[in-house]
Amino acid sequence: MKLALKGAILAFVCATFAVQAQEKVIRVGVLMPISGPGSYFGVMGKEGIDLALEQLKGGVNGYRLQVQYEDSACSPLQATNAVKRVLDQFRPHIVIGEECSDASLAIAPILEQAKVPQLNAGSVTMKLTESGYKYVFRIFPNAAQQSLPLAKVAYDRLGARTAVILYEKTNAGNDNADGFEKPFVAMGGKVLAKIDFGRDVNDFTAIATRIASLGRVDVLPTFALEGQQVRLAQALAQAKVVRGGGGNAVQMGSIWLPYGFDQKAGQAAEGYVRIVQFDPNEKRKIVQDFIRAFRARYGADRVPTHINSHAYDTILLIAEAVRRGATDSESIRERFSGFKGVEVTTGKISFGPNGQNSDLSVIHFVETQKDLSWKGLDW
Amino acid sequence: MVALGLTLIYGVLNQINFAHADFVTVGAFTAFFTATRFATKVLGLPDTGAYLLSMFAALGAGALLGLAVNAAVFAPLRDRGDELRPLIATIGVSVLLENAQLALFGPIPYQFDSPFARETLRIGRIFFSAQSVLVVAVSAAAIAALYGFMRFTFLGKALRAVAQDRETAGLMGINPNLLIALTIVIASALAGMAGALLGPVLVLSPFAGASVIVKAFAIVIIGGFGNMQGTILAGILVGVIEAFTVQYLGSGLIDLVVFVMLLVMLALRPTGLIAERKEENV
Numbered sequence: 001m002k003l004a005l006k007g008a009i010l011a012f013v014c015a016t017f018a019v020q021a022q023e024k025v026i027r028v029g030v031l032m033p034i035s036g037p038g039s040y041f042g043v044m045g046k047e048g049i050d051l052a053l054e055q056l057k058g059g060v061n062g063y064r065l066q067v068q069y070e071d072s073a074c075s076p077l078q079a080t081n082a083v084k085r086v087l088d089q090f091r092p093h094i095v096i097g098e099e100c101s102d103a104s105l106a107i108a109p110i111l112e113q114a115k116v117p118q119l120n121a122g123s124v125t126m127k128l129t130e131s132g133y134k135y136v137f138r139i140f141p142n143a144a145q146q147s148l149p150l151a152k153v154a155y156d157r158l159g160a161r162t163a164v165i166l167y168e169k170t171n172a173g174n175d176n177a178d179g180f181e182k183p184f185v186a187m188g189g190k191v192l193a194k195i196d197f198g199r200d201v202n203d204f205t206a207i208a209t210r211i212a213s214l215g216r217v218d219v220l221p222t223f224a225l226e227g228q229q230v231r232l233a234q235a236l237a238q239a240k241v242v243r244g245g246g247g248n249a250v251q252m253g254s255i256w257l258p259y260g261f262d263q264k265a266g267q268a269a270e271g272y273v274r275i276v277q278f279d280p281n282e283k284r285k286i287v288q289d290f291i292r293a294f295r296a297r298y299g300a301d302r303v304p305t306h307i308n309s310h311a312y313d314t315i316l317l318i319a320e321a322v323r324r325g326a327t328d329s330e331s332i333r334e335r336f337s338g339f340k341g342v343e344v345t346t347g348k349i350s351f352g353p354n355g356q357n358s359d360l361s362v363i364h365f366v367e368t369q370k371d372l373s374w375k376g377l378d379w
Numbered sequence: 380m381v382a383l384g385l386t387l388i389y390g391v392l393n394q395i396n397f398a399h400a401d402f403v404t405v406g407a408f409t410a411f412f413t414a415t416r417f418a419t420k421v422l423g424l425p426d427t428g429a430y431l432l433s434m435f436a437a438l439g440a441g442a443l444l445g446l447a448v449n450a451a452v453f454a455p456l457r458d459r460g461d462e463l464r465p466l467i468a469t470i471g472v473s474v475l476l477e478n479a480q481l482a483l484f485g486p487i488p489y490q491f492d493s494p495f496a497r498e499t500l501r502i503g504r505i506f507f508s509a510q511s512v513l514v515v516a517v518s519a520a521a522i523a524a525l526y527g528f529m530r531f532t533f534l535g536k537a538l539r540a541v542a543q544d545r546e547t548a549g550l551m552g553i554n555p556n557l558l559i560a561l562t563i564v565i566a567s568a569l570a571g572m573a574g575a576l577l578g579p580v581l582v583l584s585p586f587a588g589a590s591v592i593v594k595a596f597a598i599v600i601i602g603g604f605g606n607m608q609g610t611i612l613a614g615i616l617v618g619v620i621e622a623f624t625v626q627y628l629g630s631g632l633i634d635l636v637v638f639v640m641l642l643v644m645l646a647l648r649p650t651g652l653i654a655e656r657k658e659e660n661v
Contacts, residue, residue: 037486037584037586037589040486040487040488040584042486043485044487169631195630195631197630197631197633200589201590201633202582203580205506205511206622206626206630207630208506209626210626212504213504226488227584230488230582238499238508264490
């Protein structure tokens with residue numbers, strides 16, 4: 001009897017291993033800030049990824065996408081440790097992440113050495129795709145792709161001739177600020193001041209007072225995370241610098257700013273002009289299907305942000321690579337390199353030779369109205 | 380107010396409380412939910428009344444939390460006579476509180492607006508929000524009340540006696556454990572109240588307190604650890620220096636200037652702006 005039982009257990013174990021050996025899996029490591037001040041990126045990113053995985057639960061081409069999340073905390077040190085751990089223990093075919101530029105830059109050389117593609121959906125620093133990495137792919141528009149249109153719109157459409165650039169003291173903030181300054185000055189504009197600040201700054205009264213003393217300011221391109229942007233917009237409105245406070249200057253923002261900022265900033269956000277990639281008002285079917293599925297899963301009152309949609313898109317892109325025959329890291333890299341006009345919720349993806357998405361066809365500008373809704377600007 | 384709580388605990392216990400930032404955050408969240416949910420929706424109070432009530436709720440939440448943490452963590456460790464363990468325990472409490480708040484409230488920043496934050500006061504080209512005036516007024520009142528309590532009440536004198544010499548105070552019939560608990564409760568209540576005042580200024584998330592605590596430590600060191608008057612003076616000094624740094628040097632240099640000042644103080648005057656006089660009988 002005992003022998004029979006042992007035999008049955010052995011048979012079960014062997015069968016289990018056999019099934020596992022036959023199961024085809026694409027392992028996806030996800031590095032996101034799950035702790036620390038940037039952890040809202042991680043929460044929203046996970047929502048997007050989980051939704052995409054749910055929709056793909058039947059697998060793609062016989063492959064199942066297996067995801068492992070690691071907390072990289074928006075920190076270069078923690079991201080480095082996390083990517084080493086995930087490479088060692090999980091052996092991913094591809095890694096999604098990080099959100100913050102400094103952390104993304106830290107993991108890029110490690111993944112390059114391991115020959116594992118890095119799919120980035122949230123960092124803007126130019127260095128990520130301008131350093132010659134062959135395994136880095138980014139769907140998020142880089143600093144130049146965001147700042148150049150901002151500078152053109154500021155100068156040509158808004159008639160701005162003076163600007164004060166506000167930015168956080170990070171690789172992302174620096175690159176965006178430079179990306180605005182150079183073309184704006186080349187067009188004939190004048191940058192009255194470039195004001196940087198750390199991520200721990202909360203009270204912007206002194207900065208707003210300084211801006212108010214600089215004379216006529218036409219535009220205020222701002223590159224910071226949502227929480228600081230809210231406080232900054234309110235301080236600028238109190239100083240009567242921006243339109244939301246009865247002033248003349250137009251505050252301008254980048255794709256960093258998630259949907260919902262306007263409601264948090266209140267009337268201070270009125271007249272805010274910004275560049276967006278994911279717009280829940282967009283009529284494309286893939287966008288509306290995504291919003292419907294998102295609401296069904298996370299609540300009817302939720303509106304997905306660009307962070308949700310970018311994360312969702314990363315899984316769609318990996319699935320598309322597998323659909324086109326990718327089976328491992330190298331073939332995923334090859335399929336990505338051949339992507340031209342692959343439609344996802346944040347637009348169409350065409351990776352250039354440096355791994356940067358070059359298709360900016362869905363990017364447009366919106367202006368915050370008095371009732372805090374968005375008005376699309378046909379620029 | 381944040382720095383004052385830190386220096387109060389250090390003055391009496393000779394212990395740094397690394398969890399102090401999280402007491403501030405707890406106060407901010409208590410005020411937020413009291414003002415936006417309980418006071419307006421349940422009690423039907425107007426915005427101003429709701430916010431003022433939320434300040435007292437935050438004060439109470441801070442005091443209760445301080446009482447609970449002292450009874451559950453600090454007091455048992457202190458009884459073992461080891462100074463290092465309570466210090467490490469404050470780090471543990473900090474991590475615990477931060478993660479508990481992360482689990483409860485999530486990481487997405489909340490928008491906490493007080494009716495005072497929406498009002499702007501102007502004097503010529505200078506402007507400030509009514510919230511800033513409220514912060515200064517409430518802080519001044521709290522500091523005055525604390526000063527009066529320490530200086531003129533029996534409990535305050537007993538507290539100072541415990542701070543000077545715990546054993547001798549005990550021999551005089553003072554219960555040091557009770558007074559240490561009182562110190563932690565007062566410091567935590569101050570932190571809670573500070574959270575309510577700073578909630579509409581900070582980016583309210585479970586990490587909100589962390590953004591002010593480093594500066595609070597710098598203020599405490601510049602003022603002189605354990606010295607209340609020095610801490611108040613240093614708080615004003617650091618605030619003024621920060622404002623001038625933003626205006627004339629650039630906001631990116633705030634931390635550099637403040638911490639250079641801290642290092643200079645440590646090198647030239649390690650006792651702080653106002654040195655405590657300590658007499659020893661030989």
